[in-house]
Amino acid sequence: MSAPSTPPAADAARRPARGRPPRLDQARTVEAALVLLDESGLDALTMRRLADAVGVQAGALYRHFATKGDLLTAMAERMLADCSTPPPDPDWSGRLTALARRLRTALLAHRDGARVYAGTHSTGAGTLGFAETLIGVLGEAGFGPQEAARTALTVVHYTVGHTLEEQAALQPGDQGPADPERLREAVADAGLPHLTAALPVLTGTDFTAQFEFGLGLLLRGLRGLRRDGSGPGA
Template structure:
């Protein structure tokens, strides 16, 4: 059967769950698909293009319409929740997504809906675009940390033992951290994520609605003519 690009991407995502991003190499993928390198590179020319295709596939379930009747803030928070769930659906999903620059259907439609929600709230094009970026960066960063600290397959415990932080704070040398230790060690990551999103949304709600129109992009400057010797 002829190899298809979709098969390459789906196999790469399965391997990602099994071995993680660091062990996901083009050679390993070719072996899994039982194809030669030349066949594999016909579909993805290098690992970066493979990661772009994987990132696009991660968003396949994110492009569904948000529930009707939501406020713009709830719609926008829903977009961030969808992105986080998509990244958490695969091992190292946030690492795959970070650093990609995808211009394909799922990514563009998802981004258009996100920016559109902020535009409908009355934000300027700049505030809507930069507000979307801010929420995307926060979501990726939060999920990167979340996945970095999660237990690896076959390992019962995570990489961080809260007892170490408790012991360090028990000496009383860091009074402010000690006062907030209950919240620093709170394992409810869903609540922590939503708290950060609400902070961003509060800032966007307070953003001015009367920003000046975005300046038109500058055209190419005329080239100087060489000065002639007189």
């Protein structure tokens, strides 16, 4: 008879020790939730499955998380835990670019990370620290408080929205942002010359190139506002 296989490290880390029930720890519970998220996706992450993973009754979770929304907020906070350090680039646009990339990377680090983050309103150190750094960069560039806040929201919304589409396209079994052949056939049948010329991009999966292009548009627009004196700092 062959020896039993060794369980994955993630399973071993979240399995409670034998004996008395473990004391529920919020940080450990959030880490276990992120492991489950990576394994099965957001739709399969339930409070019952999480309770089983950390070895407690489902009701015990509600002492730390009154709702699943509270759990998702804590998970989003954990994702941004290492994002608030000010980038070293001396140029404000370079720092802004680095922060947007950092947010995208943090969301891509977990399956359905953008879906978890979208709509949460954490007041934890990670989220507030990232927002403080982002708005601070804009303030140093000459943006007033209101303009800095609106610009920061625009950058965050663009990054989260792009990453939502990116992760949806990369779910197991998907072929990308659209079925390439189906899209090509539909465009050809409809006789649409502009879409025909754009098909290489529309059927592509270089999400980083697309993200960088959109981020570049935002930055060029912001620089233009500052140059002509009609926007922030005027």
